[in-house]
Amino acid sequence: MSITSSKYKRTRAECEAILTAPGMPWELERVFLDGRYQTVWKNTPPYYRAWVEPLLKAGGDRAFISSPLPPPAATEDRETVTFAQMYERTVTMAAWMRAQGVRQGDRVAIAANNCAEWLACSFAIHFLGGVAVAVNSHMVIDSMVYCLAHVKPKLVIVEESVAKDLAPKVDKLRSKGVGKVWCWSSLDHHSADVRKAIAVAKPNPSKAEIDEVVAGVGLEGIGPDSPCTIYFTSGTTGYPKAVLSNQRQNLHNALSGTFTPLRAALRVGADIKELLAPKPNVPQTNILLPVPLFHCTGGQSWATRALSGQAMLVFMRRWSVKDAISLIKSHKINVVGGVPSIATALYQSPDLPKDHVFDTVSYGGAPPPNSLAGNLKKRWPNLMLVHGYGMTETNAVHTAIAGEDYVDHPDSVGWVVPVCEVKIVHPETKKELPTGEVGLIFMRGQNVMSYYVDDPEATAKALDKDGWLDSGDVGCLDEDELLYIRDRSKDLIIRGGENIASLEVENALYLDPRIAEAAAVPVPCPLMGERVGAMVSLAPGATATPESIMAEVFPRLRHAARPVIVLVRPEPLPRNANGKIIKTDVKKIVGEQWKEEQPRAKL
Structure with missing residues (x-):
């Protein structure tokens, strides 16, 4: 367009x-x-399957997904999945899930990186009228256990890297009401303990089981108000919250x-x-x-x-x-x-x-x-x-x-x-x-x-x-x-009672072409309560010192918003899996450096 x-x-x-x-x-x-x-x-x-099924069928032999293959495949190995193939995988996986007892309204969790099987599992859950639970596969394992125990899915389906980390926690999950944990790919290259704890899903449904899924058996009564998905908030402070939304x-x-x-x-x-x-x-x-x-x-x-x-x-x-x-x-x-x-x-x-x-x-x-x-x-x-x-x-x-x-x-x-x-x-x-x-x-x-x-x-x-x-x-x-x-209300910097938006400082920093990323955070001040600190990373090939960055940005900012400390980070700023800068981590790093410099700092 x-x-x-x-x-x-x-x-x-x-x-x-x-x-x-x-x-x-x-x-x-x-x-x-x-x-x-x-x-x-x-x-x-009216509901997710009614929307996605005709689109998968209409796509036919057009390519839908280009995806990395799971280990032990080489990093560069990929597969291409057409719309028609995705429909076939979806129906097959749905028939397998149905054989495991999944019915309308049941929660099924997915924990994996982006790949074709993630979408096939998600669509399969919706084909049965289930609730797809999207779990952050990058979170620390204790947080993942918390999320799964909180929503108590009937099944948990993971990729092989998650299977390895989750295997020692399977008994704990079971004690908290979480259903069986399955992996959609081979675990032969993992230890015997992992293979014992995590089952490998090998869908091979009968024609009758496939026909039941295609016919929509079990979808009676599903509608716009039926539960559809659970996504988790980013959880950059404390445990994530589980957000349930209906079909509409x-x-x-x-x-x-x-x-x-x-x-x-x-x-x-x-x-x-x-x-x-x-x-x-x-x-x-x-x-x-x-x-x-x-x-x-x-x-x-x-x-x-x-x-x-x-x-x-x-x-x-x-x-x-x-x-x-x-x-x-x-x-x-x-x-x-x-x-x-x-x-x-x-x-x-x-x-x-x-x-x-x-x-x-x-x-x-x-x-x-x-x-x-x-x-x-x-x-x-x-x-x-x-x-x-x-x-x-x-x-x-x-x-x-x-x-x-x-x-x-x-x-x-x-x-x-x-x-x-x-x-x-x-x-x-x-x-x-x-x-x-x-x-x-x-x-x-x-x-x-x-x-x-x-x-x-x-x-x-x-x-x-x-x-x-x-x-x-x-x-x-x-x-x-x-x-x-x-x-964000929690990201406001309050200097002597004056509100300073971190975005105000960050946008001024971004006008410097040397800067690739910027985050403004508060640092403690015994006189003003808080002052402005910042962390930046540099664009490819750029060089800069904290002093040169301050000299560039100060004319663009009101006095109260000028940072008293700028850290130039040689690697990218800390981000969560969704790509958001983790301000709590930035605040801790900048605060520690600020504390070290305090005897030399000019208040």
């Missing part, structure tokens, strides 16, 4: 009226849910994900009939997906986009700029998704061929530098840029901005999707604030979770009686209803 003009031909309201008109896929309706009327997508599929909440992505880019195209004059017309001769879209499927960005937003657009998803074992560029070249990648740091790393890498062109770069999950949109658009003028904002509790996107709107408002996270709402409230009184004032961001809509599993206290704290979710983020709305994130 090319955007070549910055002149807007239609207002946002006009674009949304076109897209949500009667008979359009994005038509809206008002329904009575949870004691109040809500706006939802009229064409939301999860499947908003089937329509929300395509809405914003289409609105952006209509804004600059595109014709809706042309946009929606079949394009049989257009090459297949190839999407590089470095973010994990166990996070809603990967498992919902991007998996949904690939299915809806009959695109190919290209997986990586772990994020690496070198490996990413190799895959971009070998798989002719034209769409990149993930967090902003991925786009930044690719843009800054001298190894990305200068003539390689991306059609779309889309990111969310973390705040991008304000300069990123302009930099990307300058290199690829026809690029469709999309920035989304949401959280696990909103089943991915809640607001988004794309195209020329994003270039013109690079510090905004956009407008709400039409089935969503947002308001800004006072942190203490929770009263709605006037336009432009900064406060807590509250969100509501079709996409908002049902509850935290077995945690009514946390649910009540996050969701009020009217369905508003406290995001924990601080921001404001402008006169055009664009949303701006000012910070």
Whole structure:
């Protein structure tokens, strides 16, 4: 989808009226849910299988997944799975699960890195009307045990690397009500203890068992309010919370994900009939997906986009700029998704061929530098840029901005999707604030979770009686209803009673072209309470000292926001598996260095 003009031909309201008109896929309706009327997508599929099954069948022999093979295969060994093959794997795995006793409403956990089998297992769970539990395969083993024990799945299905770590904990899991742990690949290269603790799944269902799955036996009564997924929050402080969402909440992505880019195209004059017309001769879209499927960005937003657009998803074992560029070249990648740091790393890498062109770069999950949109658009003028904002509790996107709107408002996270709402409230009184004032961001809509599993206290704290979710983020709305994130409430730095958003400092640091990553954190001060500290990593080939970085950034910041310490880290900043910078780790490292320098520090 090319955007070549910055002149807007239609207002946002006009674009949304076109897209949500009667008979359009994005038509809206008002329904009575949870004691109040809500706006939802009229064409939301009734349940996950009803949506995914016809798409898998329609894809046929088109490539759907390019995935690394599990060890002991060589690192470079990969497999390509077509839509038709994925359907066959899904049905086979569903028949096997059914033979293990899985029925509608049962929870089945998956713990693995991105691969074809992850999606086959997830789809199989949904084919039976089960609840797919996406477990972070990168977390420490004690946290994984906690998550599994908390949700008590009937089955746990893992890859071989997780099997090795989880094997010593199997008895403990069983004592806490967790079902049998299976591995979908060979464990012959592991120890006898691992092979004894973890069973290897070898699906070989009979024709009768396959026929039952194909016929949808056991799906009677499933509908929009049936439980669908459990994703876990990032858990950068304390244990993760288990977010349960129903079919309607999860499947908003089937329509929300395509809405914003289409609105952006209509804004600059595109014709809706042309946009929606079949394009049989257009090459297949190839999407590089470095973010994990166990996070809603990967498992919902991007998996949904690939299915809806009959695109190919290209997986990586772990994020690496070198490996990413190799895959971009070998798989002719034209769409990149993930967090902003991925786009930044690719843009800054001298190894990305200068003539390689991306059609779309889309990111969310973390705040991008304000300069990123302009930099990307300058290199690829026809690029469709999309920035989304949401959280696990909103089943991915809640607001988004794309195209020329994003270039013109690079510090905004956009407008709400039409089935969503947002308001800004006072942190203490929770009263709605006037336009432009900064406060807590509250969100509501079709996409908002049902509850935290077995945690009514946390649910009540996050969701009020009217369905508003406290995001924990601080921001404001402008006169055009664009949303701006000012910070996480927990990431505000308070210097002598003055609030300093870490994003304010980070965006000023990112204007220095030598800097690849930046994180601002508080450091203790006996006089002011807190002052600003920062940690940065450098772009490929760049050199810098803390003093030179301070000299560059100080003129861009008000006095209170100027960092008193900057650490230049020779390796990337600490991040969790979802690509978010772990501020608690940064704060600890910077704080320890600050403490050492205190006798020499100037207050």
